[in-house]
Amino acid sequence: MERTELQQQIQEQAQQVFREVFEKPNLVITHQTIAVEIPEWDSLAHINLIIALESSFGIQFTSDEVTSMSNVGDLFKLLEKKKP
Amino acid sequence: MAAQIKMSEEIFDRLTELAGTQTPFFADIWQRSRKEFGEEWMRELVDNVVRIFGTEEDKGWEAAIRGYAEFSLDNMRHQKYFEQNGRYRWSRLEDIQTRYYENEEHMMRGYLPGMHLSHYLWPHHFKLLTFFRTQVLPNLNPAPRLFYDVGIGTGIYSRETLRHLPQVHGKGFDISRYSVAFTRHSLQAYDVLARYEFVLGNVFTMNVPLEKADFLVSQEVLEHVEDPARFLRILHDWVKPEGRAYITAAINAGLSDHIYLFQSPEEVAALLEQAGWKILKGHAEFAYEGMPAELTPAVAGFFCQR
Numbered sequence: 001m002e003r004t005e006l007q008q009q010i011q012e013q014a015q016q017v018f019r020e021v022f023e024k025p026n027l028v029i030t031h032q033t034i035a036v037e038i039p040e041w042d043s044l045a046h047i048n049l050i051i052a053l054e055s056s057f058g059i060q061f062t063s064d065e066v067t068s069m070s071n072v073g074d075l076f077k078l079l080e081k082k083k084p
Numbered sequence: 085m086a087a088q089i090k091m092s093e094e095i096f097d098r099l100t101e102l103a104g105t106q107t108p109f110f111a112d113i114w115q116r117s118r119k120e121f122g123e124e125w126m127r128e129l130v131d132n133v134v135r136i137f138g139t140e141e142d143k144g145w146e147a148a149i150r151g152y153a154e155f156s157l158d159n160m161r162h163q164k165y166f167e168q169n170g171r172y173r174w175s176r177l178e179d180i181q182t183r184y185y186e187n188e189e190h191m192m193r194g195y196l197p198g199m200h201l202s203h204y205l206w207p208h209h210f211k212l213l214t215f216f217r218t219q220v221l222p223n224l225n226p227a228p229r230l231f232y233d234v235g236i237g238t239g240i241y242s243r244e245t246l247r248h249l250p251q252v253h254g255k256g257f258d259i260s261r262y263s264v265a266f267t268r269h270s271l272q273a274y275d276v277l278a279r280y281e282f283v284l285g286n287v288f289t290m291n292v293p294l295e296k297a298d299f300l301v302s303q304e305v306l307e308h309v310e311d312p313a314r315f316l317r318i319l320h321d322w323v324k325p326e327g328r329a330y331i332t333a334a335i336n337a338g339l340s341d342h343i344y345l346f347q348s349p350e351e352v353a354a355l356l357e358q359a360g361w362k363i364l365k366g367h368a369e370f371a372y373e374g375m376p377a378e379l380t381p382a383v384a385g386f387f388c389q390r
Contacts, residue, residue: 035108046109047160063194067153070108 010057010079014072017056021049031073057083089123092130099133102145107153113205120207129204135273136200148197152205155198162338167379172342177286177310180341181259191262195340200238200266208369212332212383215367216241220330220387221248223364228252228298232322234287235259235305239267241330245301246276254280255297257287287318296324304383306333306352307342316359320390328364329388331356337371337381348377349384361388 011029019027022040035041041049050066053059053075059082069075096118103111118126138144165173174180184190203209227249233242236256246254258264264282271277283290288309300323306312316331323329335346346352349368356363364387371381 041109042112043109043156044160047157047164051161051164063154063157066157067107067110067150070105 006083007076007080010076010083013056014053014076014079017052018049021045021052029072031076033072035071053079059083089127092127095130095134096126098140099130099145099149102140103149103153106146106149110153110156117205117207117210121210125204125210132204133201136270137197147193148201151194151197152201153198154194155202158194158198158340159338162340162342163381164338166336166338166345172338172345174341175310175343177343180308180343184341185260185262188262190340191260192266196238196262196266200240200270203238203240206371208371208381208383211369212367212385213240213244215385216330217244217248219365219367220385221245223387224249224299224328228328230255230295230297231299231301232257232293232297234300234302234319234322235308236263236267236282237303237305238263239270241301241303242267242280243271243274243276245299246271246279247274252279252299255283255293256280257283257285257290259284259286287315293322296327297322298324298327300327300329300331302329302331303385304332304334306331306355307335307337307344307346309344312344312346313355313359316355316361320360323390325390327390329361329390330385331361331388332383332385335368335382335384336378337383349382352384353386356386356388361386361390363388 015027015029018029019025022038022045027038050061054061057079059079061078065078069078100111100114103114133145133148137148162173184195203213221244229252231245231252231254233245233254233256236242236258239256242254242256245252256264256267261284264284268277268282271280300319302319306315309315319329319331333346333352334342335348335352349366353363353366366384366386368382368384
């Protein structure tokens with residue numbers, strides 16, 4: 001699979017998870033999306049999101065990755081790196 | 085004094101800035117707790133961070149902030165597990181002893197620094213500490229000469245007892261050498277270590293101490309043991325007749341090493357009474373609102389008499 005195709009697939013799958021976790025069916029996320037743009041994205045929502053992403057992608061994030069993550073761009077990079 | 089206050093404010097601002105850049109999703113609690121508990125709380129927290137974790141230059145603040153985020157993350161992951169399964173992940177000491185208590189990286193990097201800061205940053209923990217300071221320590225009459233802290237954790241309740249009662253001597257018991265190391269460092273930082281000694285081991289298998297205590301603390305230990313009823317009977321036996329104790333437990337609270345599930349403060353109170361303790365005062369605090377009580381982490385503390 002081409003890298004851009006993989007990136008797009010990850011972005012779409014992650015977006016679906018975001019929509020379910022935040023209960024916003026029209027939410028659109030990009031590399032530039034930051035937490036303040038989603039007011040519900042606090043520490044509790046963050047862990048819900050992480051667990052849902054781990055389940056959806058079949059991966060496990062480390063503590064360092066989860067605690068230092070600051071925006072969706074970081075998240076996409078990690079998903080790209082970890083996706084089996 | 086004004087200069088000291090200004091310095092505390094500057095350090096607190098820097099800590100929250102570091103938390104914001106290093107652990108963005110675990111940073112808002114610093115300012116939220118300051119708003120809830122005020123400037124005295126802020127100054128105490130700053131003093132504590134500087135004494136225990138050192139300076140920014142030697143990465144002490146970063147270690148504290150990352151430790152707190154890791155501890156919170158571990159807590160939240162296990163709370164999710166509890167919400168989904170209605171039970172804690174582990175149920176036996178052998179499940180957690182090697183994995184956690186004997187794991188230096190787990191204990192020293194996240195668990196102990198994080199738990200220590202949670203006593204200030206988590207409102208329900210700080211309120212329980214306040215209850216101990218205002219409702220328990222001032223009501224120990226006559227003042228105890230000897231106290232035991234069974235399951236010292238980070239040593240914060242031993243530290244409070246030693247600082248509040250200048251004549252008291254203490255003995256701390258714990259199964260983890262890392263808890264002993266962290267507590268030793270903490271008591272040294274507050275200059276109260278000379279009145280304290282440590283016993284490393286499992287209270288279920290060790291010999292009864294030669295001397296019974298006037299006062300005993302066991303802070304959020306009950307949920308870490310397989311048989312809390314027997315544990316409470318042991319504690320009861322270690323205290324002099326009419327001696328006092330402050331015993332607390334975490335309720336419906338997932339954490340990596342919680343193995344016994346308490347479902348209500350009343351359940352803890354009943355177990356205390358069955359073990360022979362008379363409850364003088366009780367106090368419970370919930371971690372947050374918005375979830376059913378049976379899924380909301382809580383802590384309950386009981387001031388008891390033998």
